[in-house]
Amino acid sequence: MDGNYKSSGQTYDQKTYGHYFGLTPSFLVETKYNNLRPYAKFGFIVALPGATGEQSTSAGTNKAEYSGGIALGYVGAAGLKFGTDKLQFFAELGLTSLSWAPSKVKYTDGSSGQSKEYDLKDETPPSSSTNSARLQQMVPFSNIALNVGVKLEF
Numbered sequence: 001m002d003g004n005y006k007s008s009g010q011t012y013d014q015k016t017y018g019h020y021f022g023l024t025p026s027f028l029v030e031t032k033y034n035n036l037r038p039y040a041k042f043g044f045i046v047a048l049p050g051a052t053g054e055q056s057t058s059a060g061t062n063k064a065e066y067s068g069g070i071a072l073g074y075v076g077a078a079g080l081k082f083g084t085d086k087l088q089f090f091a092e093l094g095l096t097s098l099s100w101a102p103s104k105v106k107y108t109d110g111s112s113g114q115s116k117e118y119d120l121k122d123e124t125p126p127s128s129s130t131n132s133a134r135l136q137q138m139v140p141f142s143n144i145a146l147n148v149g150v151k152l153e154f
Contacts, residue, residue: 010058012055012056012057013055013056014053014054014055015054015056016053016054018049018050018052018066018139018141019050020048020071020098020100021047021048022045022046023046023047024045025043025044026041026042026075027041027042027043028040028041030081035083035084036081036082037080037082038078039078039079039080039081039092040077040078040079041075041076041077041079042074042075042076042077043074043075044072044073044074045072045073045075045096046070046071046072047070047072047073047098047100048070049069049139049141050065050066050067051065051102052064052065052066053066055110056110057110059111060109060110060111061110062107062108062110063107063108063110064105064106064107065105065106065108066105066120066139067105067106068104071098071101071141073096073098073141073142075095075096075097077093077147078092078093079092079093081151086152087150087151087153088150089148089149089150089151090147090148091146091147091148092148093147094144094146095142095143096141096142097142098140098141098142099139099142100139100140100141101120101122101137101139102136102137102139103120104120105120105134118133118134119132119134120133120135120136121133121134121135122136
C-alpha cells in the first residue's frame with residue numbers, strides 16, 4: 001500500500017508491505033458433469049506474518065518493522081475445471097480472511113539511525129517514559145483472488 005500526505009507544510013510518502021508463510025488445510029467438494037468439474041473448497045489458514053511500514057521525509061526514511069505472533073483465518077474458493085483426466089484447465093475465485101496482531105515492533109529513525117523495540121499489548125499500557133510497551137493493532141492480510149492454471153497428471 002503506497003500513499004502520500006501533507007502535515008504541517010511537509011509532504012510524507014508512506015509505504016506499507018507485508019508477507020507471510022502459511023499452511024492452509026482445506027476440504028474440496030467436486031462433482032463431474034461431462035468434461036466440466038465445478039468445485040468448492042474451504043478451510044482455515046495458520047500463518048507466520050511480518051510487515052514493514054516506511055515513511056519518507058526530507059530528513060530520511062522512518063521504518064517500523066512488525067513481527068511475532070501467529071495469524072489465524074479462513075479460506076474458501078469456488079471454481080471450475082475442464083478438460084481430460086490427464087490435462088485440466090481451471091479457474092477459481094478465492095477468498096482469504098486473515099488478520100494478524102503482531103507482538104513486537106521495531107522503530108528506526110531515518111535521520112539518526114537509532115532504533116527502539118517495543119512489545120505490543122492488547123490493552124493501553126500506562127503512560128511512562130521508561131515503558132517499553134505500545135498498543136497492539138490488527139494488520140489485515142485478507143484478499144480476493146482470481147486463479148487460473150493448468151493441472152497435468154502423469
